[in-house]
Amino acid sequence: MQIINAEFVKSIIPKSNNILKLARGGQKLVFKASHEVYGDVAIKFVSDADDERIKREIEILTDYSFLNVPKLYEWKIIEISDEKYLYMIEEFINGRTLRQILNFQKILPLKLSLKLMKSLLLSVAELEKHRLVHRDIKPENIMIRNDGEIFLLDFGIARNLDKSSITFTNSPFGPHTPGYSAPEQFRNMKKDIDSRCDLFSIGVVAYEAINGKHPFIDISSGHPLDILNKTETVIPNTLMIQGDTQKQLAGFISILMDKFPTRRPKNAETALKWFMALLPTLKIEEA
Amino acid sequence: MELFLQYGYGMKEITKSLFEKWNGGTVILSPRDIEQKSIVKTSKEFRKLNGSVLFDPQLYNPRANHSRLTSYDYWPDNYSTNVLTDSRSIKKILFQINQINNDINSKTFILPGLHCDKATNDWFTIQEMIIGSASEIVTGKKKYATLCLSAETLRNEEQIESILIRSESWAVDGYYVLPQHPNGQYLVDDPVWLSSLLDFCAGLKLQGKDVIVGYSNHQLLCLSASKVDAIASGSWLNVRTFTSSRFDNPEPDEQSRKSTWYYCPQALSEYKVNFLNIAHRTNTLKYMQHDESLNSDFASILFTGAQPSDTEYKEGASFRHYLDCLNQQCKLSHRNSFKETISSQELLLETAEKFLKLFHNNGVFGQKRDFYEYLDVNRAAITYLEQKRGFVLEREWE
Numbered sequence: 001m002q003i004i005n006a007e008f009v010k011s012i013i014p015k016s017n018n019i020l021k022l023a024r025g026g027q028k029l030v031f032k033a034s035h036e037v038y039g040d041v042a043i044k045f046v047s048d049a050d051d052e053r054i055k056r057e058i059e060i061l062t063d064y065s066f067l068n069v070p071k072l073y074e075w076k077i078i079e080i081s082d083e084k085y086l087y088m089i090e091e092f093i094n095g096r097t098l099r100q101i102l103n104f105q106k107i108l109p110l111k112l113s114l115k116l117m118k119s120l121l122l123s124v125a126e127l128e129k130h131r132l133v134h135r136d137i138k139p140e141n142i143m144i145r146n147d148g149e150i151f152l153l154d155f156g157i158a159r160n161l162d163k164s165s166i167t168f169t170n171s172p173f174g175p176h177t178p179g180y181s182a183p184e185q186f187r188n189m190k191k192d193i194d195s196r197c198d199l200f201s202i203g204v205v206a207y208e209a210i211n212g213k214h215p216f217i218d219i220s221s222g223h224p225l226d227i228l229n230k231t232e233t234v235i236p237n238t239l240m241i242q243g244d245t246q247k248q249l250a251g252f253i254s255i256l257m258d259k260f261p262t263r264r265p266k267n268a269e270t271a272l273k274w275f276m277a278l279l280p281t282l283k284i285e286e287a
Numbered sequence: 288m289e290l291f292l293q294y295g296y297g298m299k300e301i302t303k304s305l306f307e308k309w310n311g312g313t314v315i316l317s318p319r320d321i322e323q324k325s326i327v328k329t330s331k332e333f334r335k336l337n338g339s340v341l342f343d344p345q346l347y348n349p350r351a352n353h354s355r356l357t358s359y360d361y362w363p364d365n366y367s368t369n370v371l372t373d374s375r376s377i378k379k380i381l382f383q384i385n386q387i388n389n390d391i392n393s394k395t396f397i398l399p400g401l402h403c404d405k406a407t408n409d410w411f412t413i414q415e416m417i418i419g420s421a422s423e424i425v426t427g428k429k430k431y432a433t434l435c436l437s438a439e440t441l442r443n444e445e446q447i448e449s450i451l452i453r454s455e456s457w458a459v460d461g462y463y464v465l466p467q468h469p470n471g472q473y474l475v476d477d478p479v480w481l482s483s484l485l486d487f488c489a490g491l492k493l494q495g496k497d498v499i500v501g502y503s504n505h506q507l508l509c510l511s512a513s514k515v516d517a518i519a520s521g522s523w524l525n526v527r528t529f530t531s532s533r534f535d536n537p538e539p540d541e542q543s544r545k546s547t548w549y550y551c552p553q554a555l556s557e558y559k560v561n562f563l564n565i566a567h568r569t570n571t572l573k574y575m576q577h578d579e580s581l582n583s584d585f586a587s588i589l590f591t592g593a594q595p596s597d598t599e600y601k602e603g604a605s606f607r608h609y610l611d612c613l614n615q616q617c618k619l620s621h622r623n624s625f626k627e628t629i630s631s632q633e634l635l636l637e638t639a640e641k642f643l644k645l646f647h648n649n650g651v652f653g654q655k656r657d658f659y660e661y662l663d664v665n666r667a668a669i670t671y672l673e674q675k676r677g678f679v680l681e682r683e684w685e
C-alpha cells in the first residue's frame with residue numbers, strides 16, 4: 001500500500017481533487033476527496049481484491065440502494081506491481097462514528113439515542129426485506145453526520161440469506177465482533193441466523209449509548225472468549241432511564257438483547273412497530 | 288383456553304355425558320385405551336353429540352410393548368428395521384394413521400413424534416422426516432407435530448430454544464405438546480419445569496400456530512398466560528400426567544384404586560371423602576362447594592346436608608365434576624390481554640391460598656393433592672413468563 005498516495009489517487013481517478021489521506025487500518029487505506037461528479041467522496045483501497053467478503057459487500061451495495069447507507073458510486077480492481085487492489089468511491093459522510101462520540105462524551109443524549117435506535121431499526125427492516133443481515137452493527141460502524149443523520153457502514157460480513165455462506169459450516173465461530181454479536185451468530189449456528197441477530201446488536205448499541213456502559217464488556221473482561229461467555233450467560237441489569245415512565249424502553253432494549261432469538265421480536269419490522277408505539281410513553285425533558 | 292378430553296380407561300361414558308352437557312367438545316383418542324375395531328363406532332357416538340375427535344398415534348416409543356398399542360395396524364413390528372428412520376417406513380405408517388383419521392373424521396391430524404430425551408440432531412431429523420412425509424400424505428386436515436419431551440429436555444433452556452428455533456420452519460399448523468412430568472409427579476413441585484413449559488408454549492404460540500398440551504391437570508391452567516389453545520385432561524391420574532412408561536408395558540388399569548376425590552376449584556385442590564367428612568363436622572364444607580357460576584351439578588349431592596361419605600358420590604361423578612369444573616376454569620382463564628390474564632392467574636392463586644388456609648385451620652387437607660405447596664411454584668412460573676416473554680406477549684396477544 002506504500003505506493004498509494006494522493007498523487008497516485010489523482011492519477012487513477014482524475015476527477016478527484018483535494019485528496020487527503022484519512023485513515024489506514026488492516027487491509028484498508030481511506031482517502032477523502034472532492035469528486036467533480038459525486039461531490040465529497042471517500043476513496044477506499046483494499047489490498048486483497050479477491051476477498052469474497054469484499055466482493056459480497058460490493059454486490060450488496062451495488063444491487064440495492066439503502067436509505068441510511070453511504071452510496072457506492074464506483075469500484076474497480078487495479079494492479080500495482082503485480083498485486084491486485086480494489087478501490088471504491090463512496091459517499092463521504094462528514095461526521096464522527098458513534099465510537100468516537102462515546103469515547104468523548106461517554107453517553108448519548110436520550111433524544112439522539114432514540115433517533116439512533118429508530119434509524120438502525122429502519123435500516124435493518126429495509127435489509128430484512130431483501131433477506132440481508134448486516135451482522136456487524138457496532139459503534140465503530142455507525143456514523144453520525146454533523147447534521148444529525150445516522151448512517152450504517154461496513155457490509156464486510158453482511159450475509160444474503162438466499163446465498164451460500166462463505167464461512168465453513170464446521171467452523172466453531174462465525175464472523176462476529178465480541179460483545180455486539182448475538183450468541184447464535186458467533187456460535188456459527190447458520191440456520192438460526194436472520195435479522196434477529198441485528199436486533200441483538202442494536203440492543204447492545206442502544207444499551208451502551210444510553211447507559212455509558214457496555215452490558216457484556218467491563219474492565220475485567222478484555223479477553224474475547226470472556227466477552228463471548230458473558231454474552232451467553234450474563235443478563236444485563238434493566239436500564240433505569242429517566243422519562244421512561246412505564247419502563248417500556250428499558251423492556252424493549254432488554255428483549256432485543258435476549259440471548260435466545262425466539263424471545264426477541266420476530267423480525268425488524270415488528271421491532272420497529274413496537275419501538276414507535278413505545279415512544280409516546282416517554283417523557284423527555286432534555287433539549 | 289379450551290379443555291380437550293384425554294381419552295383413558297373408562298372415559299367413554301364420561302366423554303358422552305360431558306359432551307351432552309357441553310353440547311360438544313373435543314376428545315383425543317388413545318390407542319392404548321381403545322381397540323382399533325371400536326374406534327370408528329365410538330367416534331361416531333361422540334360426533335353425534337356434536338363432539339370432535341382427534342387421534343394421538345402414541346408412537347413416542349415405537350418399541351413400546353403395550354398389547355393394545357401394538358395391536359394397531361400401523362404399529363411397527365418389534366423386529367422391523369428402520370422404524371421411523373427411513374422415509375419409506377414413515378410414509379407407510381403415516382398412510383395407515385391417515386386412514387384411521389379419515390375413518391373417525393378428524394379435522395386435525397396429530398403426527399407421530401418420538402419421545403425426546405434430548406433434542407439431538409437425530410431427533411430433529413426424524414421429526415422433520417415425519418413432517419416432510421406428512422405433507423405428501425395428509426391433505427385437507429390441519430397437521431399438528433407431536434412434541435413429546437422429557438422433563439430434562441424441558442428444564443434445559445438451550446434445548447428448548449433449539450426446538451423453538453428449529454420448529455419455526457416446520458410446515459405444520461400446530462403442536463401437540465406432551466411434557467413429561469418430573470418423577471411422575473401429578474402436581475409438579477419444580478418451578479423450573481413449570482416455568483420452562485410456560486416459556487416453551489409461549490414460544491410456540493408466537494410462531495402463530497395452535498398449541499395443545501396433553502395429559503394436563505388444573506396446575507396447568509396457568510398455560511392460559513402462554514395463550515395455549517387447549518389443555519387435555521381426563522379421568523385417572525395417568526391421563527392428567529404424562530409418563531412415557533405408561534405406554535411401554537401393560538400396567539393394571541385404574542379400577543383397583545378406590546379413593547374418590549372431590550375437586551374444590553376455588554382451592555385448586557382435591558379431597559378424599561373422609562376429609563370432606565371433617566369439613567362437614569367443622570362446618571367448613573359449605574366453603575368447599577364450587578361456585579354456582581361454574582354450573583356443575585355432578586358433585587351437588589355432597590352439599591345437601593348429609594355426611595359426604597353417606598352420599599352416593601362415586602368415582603364417575605368425581606371425574607365428571609373435575610372435568611366439568613376444569614372446562615369452565617379453562618374458559619374463564621381466557622382474557623383479552625396478557626396483563627389481564629396474568630392478573631387473573633395471580634388472583635386464582637391468591638384465592639386458593641385463602642381457602643386453603645381456612646381449610647387447614649379446620650383440619651381439612653388434600654394430602655398429596657393439596658395445592659398449598661404448589662402455589663409458589665405457579666407464582667414463580669407466571670413471574671418468569673412475564674419477565675422473559677411479557678413484553679412480546681403483551682404486543683402479540685391478538
